[in-house]
Structures are given as structure tokens and as C-alpha cells.
Ligand code: NDP
């Protein structure tokens with residue numbers, strides 16, 4: 193019986209993971225659940241899965257949850273130190289890094305240091321601290337398995353070593369697919385007045401708000417470009433980005449003999465999650481079989497960098513030391529401001545561009561340095577958002 197720590201349990205990745213775990217009570221136990229402050233959602237999950245521990249990063253939320261869960265044996269803890277202790281607990285076999293954004297970095301690093309089996313969904317941690325993270329995985333003897341559907345597809349199309357590391361010997365190119373998001377085909381001018389609700393209505397995937405907006409701006413594909421470079425030890429020009437609106441082909445690997453291997457499947461995160469949970473075995477994920485005839489045409493086209501400049505900004509930032517750490521921090525601030533109604537959709541790339549121009553970029557090689565660069569980029573982004581923000585009408 194493997195004990196699993198699900199970080200970001202109340203989110204889209206966390207819930208999909210718990211759904212797969214619940215289908216295999218003989219193999220997996222959700223031993224630790226962690227979230228930020230969604231107390232009612234966490235209470236329901238704890239009653240359903242009875243983990244040994246529940247951790248809320250917000251102290252008031254932990255207190256409220258503790259009150260509600262007096263009648264079940266789950267112990268409620270609070271804060272980052274408690275989470276560190278639990279992810280490094282020798283009884284925990286696998287850690288699902290499903291916290292959204294930079295906030296997930298510390299616990300992901302702790303799991304790497306403790307040599308855990310890491311199911312990595314939190315791409316922002318890898319993008320911001322790639323060198324440090326990959327080195328910690330190596331020195332800690334951890335097994336790193338990508339949950340992100342594209343990187344999971346790449347992993348499935350590559351030979352792997354016993355510790356999960358991919359063998360890149362004969363690979364010529366990685367082909368990273370993108371759905372194009374809800375606004376694919378629109379001109380830049382037609383994006384000015386789109387609302388958060390429209391941006392979060394992804395045509396194929398059901399996801400958290402932040403990654404949904406990232407998919408709509410194509411910033412997500414920029415983050416995923418950096419993610420692929422770190423996971424598969426590639427230079428950005430060894431990765432081609434292709435828009436594939438049906439989200440059936442999740443990515444491809446081209447080998448030196450001309451063969452292209454692709455992984456296909458329903459756009460349902462339970463498939464990559466089940467792959468990572470069971471690797472190198474396979475388990476039922478609860479996903480409906482792919483009907484390739486019903487899927488019909490599979491289209492591929494080049495991304496529109498003029499309408500969606502976030503991707504071009506990432507392609508440039510990735511060549512600069514610390515560039516993607518600043519990109520990711522600025523993007524987080526800009527997306528939060530867009531979701532709050534403070535800036536327009538088309539202001540998001542402006543915030544990122546301004547931050548990349550204004551701050552002093554250096555390659556961050558320690559956790560302190562990563563945190564400093566992230567904080568500098570956030571401060572610059574907040575200043576930029578304040579200048580752009582449309583004053584709200586007074587009530
Ligand atoms: P959601 O917004 O649905 O969930 C986020 C989770 O993180 C919630 O459990 C939330 O807790 C928790 N959280 C937020 N802030 C903190 C914090 N400061 N400390 C601790 N926990 C926190 O996000 P998703 O599940 O969509 O995404 C999670 C990660 O997975 C992201 O990095 C995303 O890029 C990646 N990913 C997601 C995919 C998807 O299909 N959703 C696909 C590929 C990658 P609370 O509810 O209490 O706020």
C-alpha cells in the first residue's frame with residue numbers, strides 16, 4: 193500500500209488525483225491532503241478519504257478545519273513547516289505537487305530532497321527554479337514524473353531509465369502541442385474586451401482559473417517550453433510548438449530515423465495522473481476510451497504570436513538568465529489582476545514585457561536567490577498593474 197501526499201488537494205489536479213486513488217483502495221492511500229484556505233471543500237475531502245493529516249497553509253483555515261473535524265481521526269496542521277515535515281515523512285511514498293504557482297516551490301523541493309516519487313503538476317516551481325530543482329531531484333535520488341499532459345505524453349514516448357529519467361539519445365526534436373485556448377483564431381483587437389469568464393471557458397480541458405487564463409494567453413505554452421527544457425534537457429530550439437485544437441495528440445517525439453511517436457488520449461488529467469501514480473505499471477484511470485473515428489479530423493497549425501504575444505515573450509525570456517523566473521512571477525500577478533477585473537486581458541503581456549525590461553535579471557542558483565528574483569519581479573508587476581488599473585466605479 194503506497195501512501196500518497198496530495199498537495200493542492202482542493203484544486204482541479206488534486207480532485208482528479210483523489211478520484212484515481214479512490215479507484216484503487218488496494219494500492220493507494222491518500223495519507224496527506226494539503227490546501228490553502230478552502231475549509232469546506234477540505235472538510236468534505238477529509239470525510240471521504242480520511243487522510244492521516246490535513247494541512248492548511250493559512251492558520252485561520254487550519255483552526256476552522258480542526259474544529260469541523262473533531263469527530264474523525266485526521267490530524268489538522270498548519271503552515272509550510274508542517275507541510276515540509278509531512279512530505280519528507282518516510283511513510284509517504286509519492287508526493288503530488290498540485291499547488292498552483294510559486295507557492296508550490298518549497299514543498300516540491302522538500303519532496304525532491306527527501307528522494308520521493310514526485311508527480312509534478314506545479315510547472316511554475318520548475319520554471320522559476322529549474323536548475324536548483326533538477327539538481328535537488330538528482331542529489332536527493334527522487335523520481336520525477338511529469339503530470340502536465342504534454343510532458344507526460346513526451347515521457348510516454350521516450351525510453352526511460354529505472355529512476356524515471358528519459359533517455360534522449362536518438363531524439364531530434366520534441367513537438368509540444370497547444371490547444372490554442374478559447375480565443376484561437378481571434379485577432380489581437382478582438383481580445384481587448386474579453387472577460388475572465390470567457391477566458392476561463394477552455395474548449396477541451398476543465399482546469400483551475402490561473403492555468404485556464406494562461407492557456408488563453410498562450411503564456412502556458414511559454415511556461416511549458418521552459419518545463420520541457422528542464423525535464424528533457426533540451427535547448428528551446430530543439431522544441432517545436434504546434435497548435436492542435438482537438439487536444440487529442442498530447443505531444444510528439446521525432447527521432448533521428450524520421451519516426452515520430454505521439455501519445456493520444458482524451459483531454460482528461462486522470463490519464464497522466466494514473467500513469468505517474470503507477471509508473472512503470474498501468475492502472476485504470478476511470479477515463480472513457482478514446483473513439484478515434486468519433487474524434488474525426490486532427491488539425492495542426494502554427495501559433496499566432498502576434499495575437500498572443502505572451503508566447504513570444506517567453507521564447508525571448510528563456511534565453512536570458514533568470515528570465516523565466518521573472519516571466520512566471522509577472523504573469524502570476526497580471527493574471528490575478530485580470531481575474532480581479534483590474535486590467536484587461538490584453539494588458540497581461542504588457543505587464544510581463546515591462547517587468548522583463550525593468551528588473552535586474554540574474555541566474556538564481558539558491559532558493560534565496562530564486563525568492564529574491566521572484567519578489568523583485570512581483571513588485572515591479574504590481575507597480576505596473578497599479579499604473580494600468582482602470583479605477584473601479586464607487587458603490
Ligand atoms: P486550482 O486553482 O484548481 O487549485 C489550486 C490548489 O492549490 C488548491 O488546492 C489551492 O488551495 C492550493 N493553493 C493555492 N495557493 C496555495 C498556497 N499559497 N499554499 C498552499 N496551497 C495553495 O489549480 P489547478 O489544479 O488547475 O493547477 C494546479 C497546478 O497544476 C498548477 O501549477 C497548474 O499549472 C498545474 N496543471 C494543472 C492542470 C489542470 O488540468 N488543472 C494541467 C497541467 C498542469 P485552496 O483551494 O485552499 O485555495
Ligand code: MG
Nearest residue numbers: 340341342416
Ligand atoms: Mg499542459
